[in-house]
Amino acid sequence: MHYKRKELLTDRVFSVMVNSFLFISLVIVLYPLLYIVACSFSEPQAVMAKKVWLFPVNFDLISYKAVFTNKQIGTGYMNSLYYMVTGTVVSVLLTMLLAYPLSRKEFYGRSVVTKFILFTMLFTGGTIPLYLVVRNLGIYDTRWAIILPNAITVWNVIIARTFLQENISDELYEAAEIDGCSDIRFLFSFVFPLSGAIVAVLALFYAVGQWNKYFDALLYLQKQALYPLQIVLRNILIINRNTPSMTVDVEAAIRAQGLSETIRYAVIVVASVPLLVIYPFVQRFFVKGVMIGSVKG
Secondary structure, three states, X not given: OHHHHXXXXXXXXXXXXXXXXXHHHHHXXXXXXXXXXXXXXXXXXXXXXXXXXXOOOOOOOHHHHHHHOOHHHHHHHHHHHXXXXXXXXXXXXXXXXXXXXXXXXXXXXXXXXXXXXXXXXXXXXXXXXXXXXXXXOOOOOOOHHHHOOOOOOHHHHHHHHHXXXXXXXXXXXXXXXXXXXXXXXXXXXHHHHHOHHHHHHHHHHXXXXXXXXXXXXHHHOOOHHHOOHHHHHHHHHHHHHHOHHHOOOHHHHHHHHHHHHHHHHHHHHHHHHHHHHHHXXXXXXXXXXXXXXXXXX
């Protein structure tokens, strides 16, 4: 009885320590986010005076007005949405097309192909060879330059292959084969409908990557009409950072500097909203899709 009490006390202390650690971690992660949102809705002078801590001070929408009055914002949003949706569809499709044969025991030489794929995860040609490939393919300064070069991620292929090995049984494949079902039809008629969890995970991974893609657009695009939101916001930040130095009036320079600070925070909020809206709808698939295959039996 004494041992049981001691064990319960130990568990209770451990639970308190774990919860305290998680609470501190939550505060460390959550406070910067709340601070950014508060600054974006605060008066520029209050932000410059360091009066903002957790809640907006002198609620003001001037930073958002400055951001959305820029016509390139709308174009950048539409471009980013196009890259995210189209790129996600293409990437998920190519990933599943590659993962499916690697999951089948009937595929001769799948171990060799897997090793070649893993090799590309450890060693890459670099930026310059990839840039030359994009130019020689004739997709430089086109939308495909953002979608195709990094359409497949090796780690996602491994996750998808493991999922298919664990969840698509050999008996189902054999039954479909007896009925004369081809591999392509089996993939689209059986594998995709039974792989909703992993498809949702892959879509989330690729969508986040496409939405945040910055360097590829900076490297492969010259037309401003094709710029994604990340490049447009970068240009806005650079313009507002340079404005105060070109102002002769000291008071005007201070106001411009304050507006520049609040615009930075508003830009972060604007760029984060789409992913914050999408994530809750796929979060329930996220844990299930990633964890499948990690526990045997």
